[in-house]
Amino acid sequence: MKHLLTAMAIITAATAAQAQEVTTFDLDNGMEVVVIEDHRAPVAVHMVWYKIGSADEPEGTSGIAHFFEHLMFKQTDVLASGEFSATVAANGGSDNAFTSYDYTAYFQRIAADRLELMMQMESNRMTNLALTADNIETERNVILEERNQRTENNPSALAREQFNAALFQNHRYGVPIIGWKHEMEQLDLEDANAFYGRYYAPNNAILVVAGDVDPDDVRTLAETYYGVIPAEPDLPERLRPQEPPQRAERRITYTDPRVSQPYISRTYLAPERDPGAQEEAAALTYLAELLGGSSFTSDLGTALQFDTQTALYTNASYSGNSLDTGIFRVAVVPATGVTLSEAEAAMDQVIADFMENDIDPARIDSIRTQLHASEIYAMDNTQGLARRYGAALSQSLAVADVQAWPDILQSVTEADIKAAAAKVFNRDQAVTGWVVASQEDAR
Amino acid sequence: MKHLLTAMAIITAATAAQAQEVTTFDLDNGMEVVVIEDHRAPVAVHMVWYKIGSADEPEGTSGIAHFFEHLMFKQTDVLASGEFSATVAANGGSDNAFTSYDYTAYFQRIAADRLELMMQMESNRMTNLALTADNIETERNVILEERNQRTENNPSALAREQFNAALFQNHRYGVPIIGWKHEMEQLDLEDANAFYGRYYAPNNAILVVAGDVDPDDVRTLAETYYGVIPAEPDLPERLRPQEPPQRAERRITYTDPRVSQPYISRTYLAPERDPGAQEEAAALTYLAELLGGSSFTSDLGTALQFDTQTALYTNASYSGNSLDTGIFRVAVVPATGVTLSEAEAAMDQVIADFMENDIDPARIDSIRTQLHASEIYAMDNTQGLARRYGAALSQSLAVADVQAWPDILQSVTEADIKAAAAKVFNRDQAVTGWVVASQEDAR
Numbered sequence: 001m002k003h004l005l006t007a008m009a010i011i012t013a014a015t016a017a018q019a020q021e022v023t024t025f026d027l028d029n030g031m032e033v034v035v036i037e038d039h040r041a042p043v044a045v046h047m048v049w050y051k052i053g054s055a056d057e058p059e060g061t062s063g064i065a066h067f068f069e070h071l072m073f074k075q076t077d078v079l080a081s082g083e084f085s086a087t088v089a090a091n092g093g094s095d096n097a098f099t100s101y102d103y104t105a106y107f108q109r110i111a112a113d114r115l116e117l118m119m120q121m122e123s124n125r126m127t128n129l130a131l132t133a134d135n136i137e138t139e140r141n142v143i144l145e146e147r148n149q150r151t152e153n154n155p156s157a158l159a160r161e162q163f164n165a166a167l168f169q170n171h172r173y174g175v176p177i178i179g180w181k182h183e184m185e186q187l188d189l190e191d192a193n194a195f196y197g198r199y200y201a202p203n204n205a206i207l208v209v210a211g212d213v214d215p216d217d218v219r220t221l222a223e224t225y226y227g228v229i230p231a232e233p234d235l236p237e238r239l240r241p242q243e244p245p246q247r248a249e250r251r252i253t254y255t256d257p258r259v260s261q262p263y264i265s266r267t268y269l270a271p272e273r274d275p276g277a278q279e280e281a282a283a284l285t286y287l288a289e290l291l292g293g294s295s296f297t298s299d300l301g302t303a304l305q306f307d308t309q310t311a312l313y314t315n316a317s318y319s320g321n322s323l324d325t326g327i328f329r330v331a332v333v334p335a336t337g338v339t340l341s342e343a344e345a346a347m348d349q350v351i352a353d354f355m356e357n358d359i360d361p362a363r364i365d366s367i368r369t370q371l372h373a374s375e376i377y378a379m380d381n382t383q384g385l386a387r388r389y390g391a392a393l394s395q396s397l398a399v400a401d402v403q404a405w406p407d408i409l410q411s412v413t414e415a416d417i418k419a420a421a422a423k424v425f426n427r428d429q430a431v432t433g434w435v436v437a438s439q440e441d442a443r
Numbered sequence: 444m445k446h447l448l449t450a451m452a453i454i455t456a457a458t459a460a461q462a463q464e465v466t467t468f469d470l471d472n473g474m475e476v477v478v479i480e481d482h483r484a485p486v487a488v489h490m491v492w493y494k495i496g497s498a499d500e501p502e503g504t505s506g507i508a509h510f511f512e513h514l515m516f517k518q519t520d521v522l523a524s525g526e527f528s529a530t531v532a533a534n535g536g537s538d539n540a541f542t543s544y545d546y547t548a549y550f551q552r553i554a555a556d557r558l559e560l561m562m563q564m565e566s567n568r569m570t571n572l573a574l575t576a577d578n579i580e581t582e583r584n585v586i587l588e589e590r591n592q593r594t595e596n597n598p599s600a601l602a603r604e605q606f607n608a609a610l611f612q613n614h615r616y617g618v619p620i621i622g623w624k625h626e627m628e629q630l631d632l633e634d635a636n637a638f639y640g641r642y643y644a645p646n647n648a649i650l651v652v653a654g655d656v657d658p659d660d661v662r663t664l665a666e667t668y669y670g671v672i673p674a675e676p677d678l679p680e681r682l683r684p685q686e687p688p689q690r691a692e693r694r695i696t697y698t699d700p701r702v703s704q705p706y707i708s709r710t711y712l713a714p715e716r717d718p719g720a721q722e723e724a725a726a727l728t729y730l731a732e733l734l735g736g737s738s739f740t741s742d743l744g745t746a747l748q749f750d751t752q753t754a755l756y757t758n759a760s761y762s763g764n765s766l767d768t769g770i771f772r773v774a775v776v777p778a779t780g781v782t783l784s785e786a787e788a789a790m791d792q793v794i795a796d797f798m799e800n801d802i803d804p805a806r807i808d809s810i811r812t813q814l815h816a817s818e819i820y821a822m823d824n825t826q827g828l829a830r831r832y833g834a835a836l837s838q839s840l841a842v843a844d845v846q847a848w849p850d851i852l853q854s855v856t857e858a859d860i861k862a863a864a865a866k867v868f869n870r871d872q873a874v875t876g877w878v879v880a881s882q883e884d885a886r
Contacts, residue, residue, distance in 0.1 A: 059502060059615075059682075059683070059684045060682050060683060060684040060685075062613070062684070158690055159690075159691070161687075161690075162612075162689070162690050162691045165612035165613070165687075166609045166612075166693050169605075169608035169609075169617070170505070170608070170618060170623060170626075172502075174612065175613060180613060180684075180687035181687065181688075182685060182687060183613075183684065183685075183687075239502075239503050240502070240503060241502045241503040241505070241623075241626065242503075242625060242626070244604075244608075244623035244624065244625060244626075245624075246605070247601055247602075247604075247605050247697060247699075248602070248605045248695045248696060248697040248698065248876075249695065249696065250609050250693050250694070250695050251693070251694035251695065251696075252691045252692065252693050252694065253691060253692065253694075254690060254691040255691065256690075433691075
């Protein structure tokens with residue numbers, strides 16, 4: 001209890017500060033800049049987010065966004081291959097990068113007085129990467145091995161690929177971020193250079209600097225290093241194919257002898273957080289908690305894991321942090337002796353009961369309080385905040401949307417949750433997947 | 444019998460002639476030309492095939508290939524809107540156009556001495572179309588209405604869209620040729636002009652002239668009208684995303700109160716006809732006949748419609764005329780009182796029996812003879828032949844492949860059929876669709 005109070009105290013301070021401490025501006029070449037001040041320790045996080053993710057890839061080149069994330073650590077006109085990360089480490093920092101459907105991001109955590117060095121190197125590789133055929137060959141093997149490890153050797157990952165491919169009828173969220181293997185194998189130097197030339201440009205990037213920094217200093221440095229890079233005049237508009245009306249549930253049984261425990265995973269399309277319109281997403285955050293948050297209190301947990309012992313594990317989750325449509329997922333691992341059909345029927349009964357009955361106001365209040373706390377804790381994590389802003393801005397949200405989110409979460413009502421649930425629980429917009437080791441389990 | 448003999452005689456003559464009568468050459472700008480001589484009547488068919496179909500459309504603009512087919516009848520620098528068809532009709536001819544996944548084609552049937560006029564007009568609209576925002580507005584309403592008529596008002600068409608979208612995980616064969624409605628609504632003048640500028644060019648087109656014409660005359664005319672049009676230097680290479688390994692069957696129940704009769708439709712991926720490699724496609728042509736050709740002799744027909752009276756209708760079909768992967772489909776309409784589950788089990792039993800048992804050689808011979816006859820009859824239909832060559836060349840086949848096809852069909856063996864069937868009947872690469880009026884029928 002003492003610990004909690006202490007945490008709250010720090011957090012409240014950080015929260016009060018937060019609204020003032022976020023500074024945003026654009027460079028003349030179109031690069032967006034977000035500065036988040038946190039002077040509690042002399043460290044800084046430096047991130048560059050490119051608004052290019054796997055769902056933006058040219059057709060037939062799946063995996064290239066993630067491939068490029070790897071290639072960005074190769075040689076430039078002044079940096080040797082690997083020198084970027086080695087320099088960060090030599091300066092006592094750490095660096096990393098990640099690729100998602102909607103963005104590719106690079107970041108370093110470093111002593112605040114090394115910020116200029118980070119900008120110097122990061123701005124250098126924005127335009128001066130000097131890839132060779134040899135780089136492609138080497139790094140393509142790395143990503144293929146990564147796919148082997150993460151996907152080919154993982155029946156759940158393979159199953160999820162199949163389910164996603166069936167869930168999205170038109171949108172590239174149906175294509176895996178890592179890429180389809182047969183397309184990854186074909187990625188070549190020409191693809192890489194074309195991708196780099198088109199998408200790696202200041203007018204397609206967001207700079208986020210968080211930590212013990214002064215916004216004016218950041219602006220000066222950003223203008224010096226990033227501001228001199230010309231905008232890419234042929235940057236394509238970010239148009240993505242949207243889903244047509246989905247008219248029928250898709251059902252898939254994925255069979256793989258490596259599956260140790262059969263399970264059911266149903267994924268529905270769900271509204272995402274949109275600029276100025278985050279209310280449904282907030283309501284769905286509650287819905288996931290109510291249905292499948294803690295197994296001790298959630299509807300699926302209490303009904304299937306405790307009351308009837310139908311399930312070993314249940315879960316509900318909502319992903320609404322995306323540029324385009326989000327997803328809502330429910331999953332059940334049946335108990336021994338319970339068939340997938342029985343478990344699915346039980347799962348659907350829980351959903352039906354949820355829709356039919358009132359929600360206990362105390363449960364909503366409890367989630368509201370939890371969310372309040374976790375949003376406050378989040379303010380305390382500067383790196384997490386930086387990531388939040390970078391991702392949000394890459395996904396079309398504005399700084400104001402990020403800042404409004406905690407309050408929107410707090411104002412969700414039972415009626416909002418019920419309305420959002422009624423919209424999401426449409427089996428026509430869903431894939432129901434069974435994952436089994438053998439045909440005998442598929443019943 | 445007399446009639447048959449007569450037909451055979453004419454056809455044999457035509458066949459003998461056919462190999463010699465097809466002349467092909469390229470214009471300097473890359474336009475391919477095929478001339479098929481048929482001097483039995485003073486008529487000619489004039490076709491221009493563009494190697495641009497719905498599966499080549501830029502993402503997010505589905506329907507634009509077909510939309511453009513409509514727009515090609517609008518005004519050019521010298522033709523008024525509608526004048527093209529009016530002129531063909533005034534000269535005693537008829538014209539039409541069609542769009543598929545792999546091509547868009549325009550053709551006129553006309554007295555042979557009007558060929559020059561056709562080339563004059565067709566070559567004019569290859570580059571001089573002068574679209575207005577008003578054309579877009581008007582014709583977009585036409586295609587939307589066409590979608591209403593053909594798709595929205597047709598539960599089977601809607602179901603097929605859902606099934607195709609689930610069958611293809613990566614390839615644009617999963618997107619309907621007519622387009623997704625929400626994308627059709629957004630097609631604008633800029634999209635249309637970009638599409639026209641990029642794809643409507645002689646180096647992306649095939650001219651097919653068939654009938655009472657002389658190849659040298661056709662060459663002279665083609666050079667005069669088409670040969671003067673410069674090749675498009677920025678014509679993109681025709682790269683299409685291919686399917687990843689498909690790892691699990693997709694099952695869909697499409698429910699629509701307008702469905703009058705429930706049915707099952709299962710679609711498998713299947714090899715297509717490829718240049719120099721048409722043997723599997725030939726074998727699958729037999730497989731479709733054996734399983735679901737005539738209901739009186741096919742395996743599905745005799746077992747389900749006659750022996751057990753499980754079904755009112757059965758069918759098997761193979762579509763291998765495509766640039767990329769083809770499909771093999773089986774369908775069953777259950778008899779009254781038979782559930783879809785029972786009908787599907789019966790259908791699968793027929794397939795299993797087929798794989799297990801030898802094929803009666805007399806049945807293969809009978810199909811061989813039918814195919815021989817139908818290939819011979821096909822030679823007699825000059826317009827059909829012209830269409831065959833145009834489609835084949837649009838789909839990467841060569842003239843030699845078209846000419847080799849009848850012999851390849853004749854040389855199919857039982858082992859070929861069994862091997863092709865074993866490859867195709869892979870449920871992991873299939874969508875099984877149930878189409879019902881209500882949930883009660885879905886059992």
